[in-house]
Amino acid sequence: MKLAKQIFNFYLDASIHVAVSVFCLLEITAVLLNININQNLAYFCFFSTIACYNFIKYGVEAEKYILVANRYFKNIQVLSFLAMGCAVYFAFFLHKDVWFCIGALGLFTGLYALPVLPKAKNLRSFGALKIFMVAIVWAGVTVLLPVLSANMSVTTDVWIETFQRFLIVLILLMPFEIRDLAYDSPSLKTIPQRFGIIHTKLASGIVVLIFFFTTYLKNTITPLDLIAKGILFLSFGFLVLYTQGKQGKYFASFWVEAFPIFWYVVIYAINYLLGNFFL
Structure with missing residues (x-):
């Protein structure tokens, strides 16, 4: 039991869970936009997510990232370099074309993690700004990259899907922001610090509504898209309702980050049912 818990914690701490979620979002894009995912792109996104997330979490100070004394973090470091x-x-x-988009998204990631301003270590130091940067990168990676890789035109529907993915990430980041309220420096001025937990949850609820109803702006609305977004809409409603400042150890780091995995399973189940029983 102890070994299983150690493996599970390593799975979370080494950002493998996040990488699985990114992989699932790529597959979701393929289903919703009816394109084929280039597996080289899928593997690139999976492994680069592990490497980038671990660098952001543990290696912002390069010296500390290279000279690691703790065995546990050394294992994460080795995994990161392999990834x-x-x-x-x-x-x-x-x-x-995919490379150009990767370069632009990589620049955003660099601005987020590396020191670029004299009075702040990095743009991550701006609490309210950081979540928007993270959401932009996730949306670009999980929607625009597979579209470009499939040589598909970036249509209005693609931009709406990208915007919705941006909103999804914003919603999923809110529990982390609320959880860290007790630990973040007041200088960060995160959204919960500025407006409090109640108003943050209200704002998240509005974002959830915008996420769902922008589906109707698409030129082509499939039953799968509408049902999948509806289920996610209801799930997000429960997430916003039950998110508290005092959270269980794995509430945000596992359950919240598992939402893309849950959505992936739901979409494939709905797609199977629609394809076999209703068409």
């Missing part, structure tokens, strides 16, 4: 090597390998098989 980066795998990401570079799969990147060689990607189309040049």
Whole structure:
């Protein structure tokens, strides 16, 4: 039991759980937009997520990231370097248009993690700004990259799907922001610090409504898209309702980050039912 818990904690701490969620969002994009995912892109996103997230979490100070004394974090470091090597390998098989988009998203990630301003270590130091930057990167990686990789035109429906993915990430970040309220420095001025937990949850509820109803702005609305977004809409409602400042150890780090995995399973189940019983 102790070994299983250690493996599970490593799975979370080493950002593997986040990478699985990114992989699931890529597959969701393929289903909703009816495109084929380039597996080289899928593997690139999976491994680069592990490497980038671990660098942001543990390696903002490069010296501390290279000279690691703790065995547990050294294992995470080794995994991160292996993941980066795998990401570079799969990147060689990607189309040049995908590379341009990766470069732009990589720039956003660099601005988020690296010191670029004299009075702040990085843009991550701006609490209210950081969640929007994270959401932009996730939306770009999980929607625009697979679309470009499939040589598909970036239509109005693609932009709406990208915007909805941006909103999804904003919603999923709110429990983390509320959880960290007791630990964040007041100088960060995060959204919960500025407006309090109640108003943050109200704002999240409004974002949930916008997320669902923007589906009707699409030129092509499929039953799968509408049902899948409806289920996620209801799930987000419960998430906003039950998110508290005092959370269980795994509430945000596992359950909230598992939402894309849950949505992936739901979409494939709905797609199977629609394809076999209603068409």
